[in-house]
Amino acid sequence: MRFSKSWPKWVMLAILVIGILLPVLAGLGETTWAAFGILPALGKYSFSLTAWQHLFQLPGLTTSLRLTLVSGFLSTAVALILALFGCAWLHGRSTKHSVLSKLKPFTAPFLVPILAAPHAAVAIGLAFLLAPSGWLARLFSPWLTAWQLPPDWATVQDLWGLSLALGLIIKELPFLWLISLVALKQINVSRQLSLSQSMGYSYASSWYKIIFPQLYPLIRLPVLVVLVYSLSTVDMAQILGPNNPPTLALATMRWFNDANVAMLLPASAAALSLGMLMVVSVFLWEMSIKLIMVITKALTRSGSRGRPWKLATKVLSTALSACLILGLLSLAVLAIWSLTWRWSFPDALPASWSYAYWQNLVTNWPLALLHSITLALGSSALAVVLSVAWLEVQDRYGGHLYRLTFWFIYLPLLVPQIAFLYGLKIGFLRIGLNGGMGAVMWAHLLFVLPYVMLSLVDSWRALDKRYVQVAESLGTSSWGCFWRIKLSLLLQPLLLAWAIGMAVSISQYLPTLMIGAGKIESLTTEAISLASGADRRLVGVYGLLQALVPMLAYGLALLLPRLITLKMRDNHMRELS
């Protein structure tokens, strides 16, 4: 009886177990076995700890760890602070009519290109901007600097990984900012602010003591995504990070790519270590946030109204605009490169131009673009449907089993892709899935789902339950509530989650290559294999093209809800008159 009533719960659970859990376990299983010496394809059948010994004896391991942690924590913390400050800045009404304040309504359109561009493209653009031989140096050479040749300075790939952290901040700031802006819509900011300001709190203190503590729980999971991504990035570390030794993620990638296949064993151990490092980091991060919350609470209780925070505001607004400008310039410089033939130091602009790469592309890209869009649309739509179904079923039936599946969904983010995909490939082959769009879409889904779920779950849970209760008391069915209350109130976060899913899918390289057995070419497989990070002209062309699809998705996610609201208001007015 109970079973028949809650059957959707069991159906949903079955879908998650078969669709997500089993592939994830298959992916992790092979890596775990290999880390403990068992890799039948290489004729290794017995349990051993040599892979771990090998790993811990590798020179430079502690430096790799330090680099990973410094760049990961620093970038997440700074990006978060700047994003929060950005929200407060956007909301504030400036008395001065500076250029910056006039740009406020256009902030989102400025964020979208950086958000949509692939990580590697931003990194390559930024590296070209900041390098001693880069654009900034070229703009001032030789007339100011007297450099005929670039100096040997470590402005990128510095030994502390600071330029890597900067790259991560620039790329992740728009993500956190946009997520926060969407989440803020669930808090009545204006009323709370005017109330607290009327009680004598400064504008800055009001945000710090009243708004942020309500906002953070709404963006907690996306922040953790940024932390995990920053700790595990290969794309950006390869271009902006130091490389002797590199970050742990890049080192692991190198071992997996070693021509000596026996390196698969220590590489697997390294992959598991990286996963554990991320779990520990998430724990440390959560503890630090708890501590900050306790301190904030104590400060709030003290009743101090706070000063206007002039210096901090100045520093933060400078940093915020610097990050945005650097991000946009990185993309602009790539756009210039995409039309360049030769551009030598110290010329401020290319000496010769060419549209050969764009022309070349026209013959090559239609199929790749079609594959990319199909995969992105399919996997992101599936991910949104699964996430919504998962959340709705949980709303209606509850259940502890779900907590468990919740954590499994995130596992693909915690292990380097290359480690995960070997096992997944074997699993897929065993059930007869050899390449094909379906298999690749499934693989994409495993990486898209966690991002979509993470961007959605906090907003979903924060939805004021009283709306639903009121509707139910007025006789609306649970489906009616679902469609007309939840989905329409959460339209913006839903669309944003979908757009993020699109962007994640577009950027997948290894899943497309390995699961597709090389038979499904996408924009990203073409871009990555061609560029190897070196030909800026190609990176420019493909980077812009790769950014295009997510840009449209983000644009839609930002504009559509506004249009719908306007339309609804219109209808409503007409009904009233």
Added chain:
Amino acid sequence: MASTLNYLPPTRLVTMLSILTLGLLSQLSHADQWQQTLDQAAGDTVYWHAWGGDTRTNDFITWAGVQTAALYDVKVKQVKLSSTSEAVTQVLAEKAAGQNTQGAVDMIWINGANFLAMKQQQLLHGPFVAQLPNAKYLDLSPTSSATVDFTEAVDGLEVPWRLARFVFIVDSDRVKNPPLSMAHMLTWAKQNPGRLTHPVVSNFMGTTFLKQALIELTPDPNVLQQPATQESFASASAPLWQWYDAIKPYLWRQGQSFPENETIQQQMLSDGAIDIAMAFDPAAAAAGIASGLLPPSARVFVPSQGSLGNVSFVAIPYNASHIAAAKVVANFLLQPETQAHMQNIDVLGSFSVLDTSKISHQHTMAFSALPTSEALPTLAELGPTLLEPHASWTTQLKQEWSKRYSQ
């Protein structure tokens, strides 16, 4: 026909006939077999997994596919890899899943350590080289560069298709007298601090640079052809480390950071950040100029004692779906016309792998009629080819370097 036979004495007739039939039979059986391969291959598509980082190579592969489609009805689809190990992993995963036929990889551009790994794990189809009609143009003697890959015997498991030679690239406007030996390179670096670097040692080009230095500096390079032992490695590599300790402070960023691969190193040369880059392709400078990636004044130079050389091969995985078609493509790559097209500096500029004494006069003419380029050295200018050390030296060099210089 019948009238001619009537005039011949019967015994001679019999001998002649038997010689004729025997000859025809063996030739026919060979040709028959190949015809069978061609018949099987017709209509198939070969998925050629090849590093995709070089646009000119990609274009050449596309061209080859157009040719084989017209000639044999065999299409070629390049699967562009960012690292050859991705194809190895693919085959390995298929083997682990028990998929011993109908694999996704039909052909791999491979050599050195990746070949060794696949050979040791028995992931390759073959031996098949002798079945290819165009194998007759190759020098298949046991010590030839077409039969030994990084000291490992090829055993007919892979077909050579292009020659690779280690060269340095400089901007001749900036460097008038490039250092032609490793000893000279030390003096040069001291005079030009921060202007020299090499790709990271985990990268293939980074290890190649170390191997080149090792061969030049070690007292007896013949030792390197044997597997490295602890003792032989310690004594043979001691001069290398002495030299590296001396040169390291004068490297770019004092030897604390390195370019990730040789393409990035070439970009640094183009940006003016360093003065010397490296490549495994004598045509690298000419190709870089042609594609706008290097300044027109870029030139290659080779150490006066010669430089490391090896051969790029193609191999067929044991479980490939289109084995016959892959053989047809491999055979096409050995066609003298194909090799001449490839050697054309406007196409690839890779030197032919064929034995010049085995090709016809007409073909030789085709090679000598190729256009030349100032940035492309002739074979004579490239000097002697140094043999790749046994693979164990590479592993040990990487380990020892990391131990010493990676903190």
